[in-house]
Amino acid sequence: MDSEILPSAVLTASKIKSHDGASFNLSFNDLNYSVGKGRKTKKVLHKISGSFKSGQLTAILGPSGAGKTSLMNILAGLKKSGIEGQVCVNGAQREFKTFRKESAYVTQKDHLLTNLTVDEYFIAAAHLKLGNNVSNKEKISTVKNILKTLGLTSSQYKRVSCLSGGERKRLSIGLELIDNPSLLFLDEPTSGLDSSSSLQCVALLREIARSGRTVVATIHQPSSRLLSHFDHLYIVASGSCIYQGPVGSLVSYLKVMDLNCPSYHNPADFALDVASGEYGEVLEKLISGIENGRNIYHDSSVPTSSASPRDSQDTGFSDDDEEQVTMLEGLPKKSKVGTAHRPLHAAPFHMQVTVLLGRTWKTIWREKILSAMRLALHVVVAMLVGLLYWQIGDDAAQIFNNVGLVFFNMLFIMAAAMMPTVLTFTLDMEVLIREHLNQWYSLKAYYLAKTLADIPFQIIFPIVYLVPVYFMTNQPMSLERFGLLLVIMIWMSLLGQGLGLFFGATFDIQAASFLAATSTVPIFLLSGLFITFNSIPSPLRWLTYFSFARYGFEGSMLSIYAYDRAPLACSDSYCHFRFPEKFLEQFDLTQSSYSLSIVGLVINYVVIRIAGYLALRFKLRHVR
């Protein structure tokens, strides 16, 4: 048999066509990877080695749980702990920061903002990923080229929600091509796609590889036609490598190992069956045959598909694909500035915030149903409350009902701001993870943009609610008092949104909704309505300083009843609390100060915002 097993290093060092002079040949030696601690430690990868060349499309194949994703995440630099062994670029130890700047990761699920159009997405990504060093004209031309290359020109004005699965996948890939990464990692790029879209996607990846990039994808049960588009195949079984080499040499290698792939059988399926142990205890033999990835098998009687970047292997694709190849030349060129000296994020901080703010506003504006529902909710509840508490505000006989109203206002405004944020942030979180991992922007810029984008809504909704309620319930007709109460409502709304973001960032959607709804109840218990400050046992009084509801309640009560308000009318024969000052005494509020209430609310807001930021930072680190 005319075949040979080459040490990985030989091929790593071999001459390959570079893209803009910067090719990244990736190799890894004796990689061990363990998860868990102590007795629960599980070894996922066992001294595995391998070599992936630039200019080639590599498939990592293996049964479920074999360690494909773990291996790819380690190679992509997303996992850093529990790893032993070496990952090298062009034969030298990988320099982490440079590597991250040069690589892009396309996640399995296409988490995208569905309300943006394709071109809006690309333009925002171009601003974020190319920064100020590239002119707007160049950015537009880059985007046009990528759109054309990916066959998305006809869909450029479509919203992401209207794209097919294949188009979404191409969009996800295209967005990462904007800053011209040298390495592209894809987690199961064909999952969820039909066979034709899968073929198109893999053909595109191959052409991307041909333009001088290192492209590595994990793949699940590929058809033989799909597999033929890959140049290099790396098969993992139980955390070890059982085959590495050209796709076409797989059958020959298995034959050498006394495993005959039946005629007309998909070699990938056969290899997966072997890897799953369906052909007996052959894994040890296969692992040592390929030296756990140290070697690359090559049957020289089988032509390789990677001989030339333009080789015309029969891919079963139409002439359109040939055009794809040509258009790939239009992909952005590398910046003359060395990668090592480039900042992690191409765009300056203010530009990141501006672009993210614009993008967030667009998506909120287009969430017409959610925005309309939120508006309608405030109007409907305001009308209901106005009718229920009709004209009671100046009646001392109804004064306790009016306090109930003051309390309800706070509760409603806070919950109405919190719950939509809890629910919508789960999707936002996935988008954030994907984009942040690919260094589109810093977390600080994202968080600031997110905070700023919501502020108009946290002002408008309290106004929409409070104006009718205030007049219908006949609160004191003073613009000053109305203003003071409105400011408290706005702060409650901002706090609600901050809490929603904290819970959404920290927990999954079920836990976040449950905890958001229940954990705020004790905070309201300490508001001062259910138990006054002086009645709380002294060792527990400090708890009220952490209750923003206390500051909200105090501020609201002072807005309505303090500052020498005239005695109230009395619709009964006797009203005990005609004098507002006396009523404030009942709630231990005579010594309270409106300004201190605002300070308390602001401090709570800042603490919650910082907690939300830290929770997000922790989560992003945890994802890696």
Ligand SMILES: Nc1ncnc2c1ncn2[C@@H]1O[C@H](COP(=O)(O)OP(=O)(O)OP(=O)(O)O)[C@@H](O)[C@H]1O
């Ligand atoms: N963080 C973790 N904690 C516990 N176990 C883990 C962790 N990460 C990976 N594993 C385990 O390591 C093994 C390999 O996981 P990995 O996701 O890499 O497999 P895979 O080949 O990509 O599987 P699939 O094709 O099903 O996605 C699995 O048994 C998995 O349960």
